[in-house]
Amino acid sequence: MNDILRAITPDGLIGFDEFGQLQAKKVEAKCTTSWIIWDVCEKICVICNHGWEINHKSMKDQHFWHDREELVHESCYKRYLTLREWQTIYNAVCNCHLAFPQGLKEAKNQYGAAWNLPWYEFTWKDAPTFTILIGSRKRVFHLEIKAGPGYPGIPDLNYKMAEECFSNEDVTKDFGPASVWVHAWTEEKLQDYLKKFVRILGLEKPVEKVAE
Secondary structure, three states: OOOOOEEOOOOOOEEEOOOOOEEEEEEOOOOEEEEEOOOOOOOOOOOOOOOOOOOHHHHHOOEEEOOOOEEEOHHHHHHHHHHHHHHHHHHHHHOOOOOOOOOOEEEOOOOOOOOOOOEEEEOOOOOOOEEEEEEEEOOEEEEEEEEOOOOOOOOOOOHHHHHHHOOOOOOOEEEOOOEEEEEEOOHHHHHHHHHHHHHHOOOOOOOOOOOO
16 A cells, blocks of 8 residues: 555544545554545535544544445444334334334344344233344344243243244244244345244234124
């Protein structure tokens, strides 16, 4: 990587090289790394409607949003992804039409990946011995039935019904005494699999017959 010839930040870690490319540098104990960044000095983030400050921390906080072909703050984009995913999961849970009084609780991401978005868990009011865990894992949603708070395991889970419910689903899945989990590839499948969980836990409401 070329040296910075014209620094734009007081610490000299952001600046232009001999080819007019804007570089960022990171100095550690025994090495210095550098990379090309976008010149965002006069840009506005479309998410927060604010620009970038001319300092190392702010100038590095950038991401190219391909869908919109816009430069945004990386921190803003992660918040956007987090809120969007929370809304997707919340809507899917609400569409099961069962009470979950404590709402969605943020849980540790069990996978990681680039954005490391939070996972969520909740407990249906009528199934307190079970907790449902949902989170994104690369291109899929991970859905899991596990023991509720204070319960050591899920021995009373209907594993046979779980296997039957997902027998035609060609996805990664596992059914065992510690948990039942499955991967959903779309938001539609996320909703469908949650409704299968409702059935597995015996929470499915009988269809009322309409009097003729």
